[in-house]
Amino acid sequence: MAAQQTGPVVVGVDxxxxxxxxxRWAAAEAASRNVPLRLVAVFTPLPAAPRHDMGLTAAYMDQVVTSLRGTLEVAAEVAAGAAPGVEIGTELRTGYPGQVLTDESRSAVLTVVGSRGLGGFTGLLVGSVAVTLAAHGESPVLVVRGDRAPDSGLPVLLGVDGSPAGEAAVGIAFEEASRRAVRLRALHAWSDVVVDPAVAVLVDxxxxxxxxxxxxxxxLAGWSGKYPDVEVDRVVVQDRPAHALVQGSADAGLVVVGSRGRGGLAGLVLGSVGQAVLRHAQCPVLVVRG
Structure with missing residues (x-):
């Protein structure tokens, strides 16, 4: 059974x-957790301008603020339609979106963003705000990709690597599978590409x-006892982890990964596997910090 949770589900809107x-995903998540939904829009003011430009700057600020308030109203209507009965709050904050949402994540049970916002460049597969939040968010971060619905009934795909962040991801993945009443597919990918070809034939x-x-x-030991309602498929493949998870996302409803794996370098807060999955997965990705 899923654990009791407190704090809102926070979602960035633009x-x-x-x-x-x-x-829509955030509203469904808030409903399933029985917690409030907090919609956050961020106004980033222009940098200091010369005195003769101040009139234009003031007009720009008023126009953008008015637009963002309208954006929050539309988002609240969409959320209410997706999850009737969920308590919905809106907030317009000033700053940079990645920093503001990271700050919001400190009191959130889950922080949700789209894979690309209005500021995205053509050709980019994931926006800078999503990457920043996935790297620095203090709650689990859900990046919504693809066209999966929250109630798709597809399994939760978990990447297992044995790292501290991976251990945290295991618990979250069981919880998510339990809440959705779906199977959990625990995937562990290993590769022998680091083996010298001269001795590869000697490897057992x-x-x-x-x-x-x-x-x-x-x-996985112990988690099935905590979540007896979750059926687990254990999958071990000889492949690169990022490739295996991206391939597996084709028939998954959600992918859960740790923010850093065993191969992470000191100073990196989002590992190469997490970055690759964020960019190429065919369904939403949940990034969990250790």
Missing amino acids: GSESALDAV HQAWETEERALLAER
């Missing part, structure tokens, strides 16, 4: 279609795979 998709791949299966079983 008027884009991607953000409205995020609002069967023994290696047996060891990796034991690692997966160890990481």
Whole structure:
């Protein structure tokens, strides 16, 4: 059974279609957790301008603020339609979107954004705000990608790697699968690309795979007892983790990953696997910090 949670679900809105998709997901998440939904729009003022430009700057500020208030009203209507009965609050804040939403995440049970906002450049697969929040958010961060509905009935796909962030992701993934009443697909991908080709023929791949299966079983131990309602499929593949997770996202309702894996370098707050999944997954991605 899912744990009791407090704090709102926070979602960033900016008027884009991607953000409205995020609002629908956030509303469903708030309803399933029985917590309030907080819609946050961010006004980023112009930098200091020369005195003769101040009239234009003031007009710009008024126009943008009015537009953002309208954006919040539309988002609130969409949220109410997606999850009737959810308590909805709106907030217009000043600052930079990534920083503001990171600050909001400190008191949130979940922070949600679309994969791309109005500021996205053509060709980019994920926006800078989503990347920033996934790297620095203090709550789990849900980046809404693809066309999956929250109630798709598809399994939760979990990337398991044995890292501290990965351990936190395991617990969240079980919770998400329980809340959605779907299967959990626990995926552990390993690769022997680091082995010198000259000695590759000497490697006992069967023994290696047996060891990796034991690692997966160890990481899942105890969680099935806490969530007996969740059916678990254990999958071990010889592949690069990012590639395996992106491929697996094709028939998943949600992908859950840790913010950093075992191969993370000191100073990085979002590992290469997390970044790749954010950019290429075919369904929403939930990033969990350790």
